[in-house]
Amino acid sequence: MRVEYVVLVLLMGLATYLTRVSFLSFSKNVTMPAVVYRSLKYIPVSILATLIFPNILAPQGKLNIATTNPYIWAGFITVMTFLLSKNQVMSIIVGIASLVLLRTLL
Amino acid sequence: MIGVVPFGLAYGIVASQTGLSLAETTLMSLVVFAGAAQFMAVSMLQSGVSTLFIVLSTLMINLRHLLMGLSLSPYLKKQKSIWHYLLAFGMVDESYATTISHYQSSESDQGNPYFMLGSAAGLYVFWAASSVAGGLLGHSIKDPLSWGLDFAMPATFLSILIPQIKSKRILTVAVAAGVAAVAAYLLIPGKWYIIIATLGATALGTLMEIAGEGRRSD
Numbered sequence: 001m002r003v004e005y006v007v008l009v010l011l012m013g014l015a016t017y018l019t020r021v022s023f024l025s026f027s028k029n030v031t032m033p034a035v036v037y038r039s040l041k042y043i044p045v046s047i048l049a050t051l052i053f054p055n056i057l058a059p060q061g062k063l064n065i066a067t068t069n070p071y072i073w074a075g076f077i078t079v080m081t082f083l084l085s086k087n088q089v090m091s092i093i094v095g096i097a098s099l100v101l102l103r104t105l106l
Numbered sequence: 107m108i109g110v111v112p113f114g115l116a117y118g119i120v121a122s123q124t125g126l127s128l129a130e131t132t133l134m135s136l137v138v139f140a141g142a143a144q145f146m147a148v149s150m151l152q153s154g155v156s157t158l159f160i161v162l163s164t165l166m167i168n169l170r171h172l173l174m175g176l177s178l179s180p181y182l183k184k185q186k187s188i189w190h191y192l193l194a195f196g197m198v199d200e201s202y203a204t205t206i207s208h209y210q211s212s213e214s215d216q217g218n219p220y221f222m223l224g225s226a227a228g229l230y231v232f233w234a235a236s237s238v239a240g241g242l243l244g245h246s247i248k249d250p251l252s253w254g255l256d257f258a259m260p261a262t263f264l265s266i267l268i269p270q271i272k273s274k275r276i277l278t279v280a281v282a283a284g285v286a287a288v289a290a291y292l293l294i295p296g297k298w299y300i301i302i303a304t305l306g307a308t309a310l311g312t313l314m315e316i317a318g319e320g321r322r323s324d
Contacts, residue, residue, distance in 0.1 A: 005130055011161045013137035019168040021194035023175035027183035042311035043177035044206045046283035046304040048267040053284030054291040055260040078261045088265040095261035
């Protein structure tokens, strides 16, 4: 294995770890203002939505909100499957299967 | 767990196609354990980008971890620091999403660190194993993300997001974050859209909450 590559991987690992560890101990060491504390509960849904929406509405890096975009329908089917079955694994599998199917149809 | 397998496979395939050995491909998954950063790194390696620039890009692509850590920190503040150092390594998108929704839905204001440890450890094993498998498949597969597996991650996150939407305000925040993310994703290069949309939507939710209280007390 090339030395430069190992150095690169270690530095990447360090950079990644620093972003992960730096704020995880935050509440232990710092008392946050009340307004920050109450805002924290909105972070998870916001992050999840930012990770989901571009993949569905702009799948290849370009905005595609046409009815022929299979990701929009597959997203809808995933949500409906979850709401009806309350089963996470089932909704993921049905979602992926529907995308594969829709891709051949649309 | 299943959400990371396609990405691990895809990463391994792409890495082997850019000329990394199986050991090199696996090493990155074991040390870095961050899908988006690894994808970016192998494509940058292929186009001959310098080490410094790849590391800086890794830092930027991973800035969302700051917000994840911040939002998890109140649930872990009574744990010893060693837990923070250990759990930080395994705080990837999926373990974060699973863990925070578990902590938020539990009665206690403190989270069980073993829950996050288990989630992260499971993902780590799947990530490493699927990277190896992808590296082995290597050249025999052309376009790994085109068989619907690119939907595995959005589908996984959708199934974690939906049960968290328990009020109109949370729904508004999620939709605002999503729309802002798409706009920022199209307009701003890099991964800044995640940070920008998350901060904006979080601020919106907090303001709505404060405004709602103001109305009630009038």
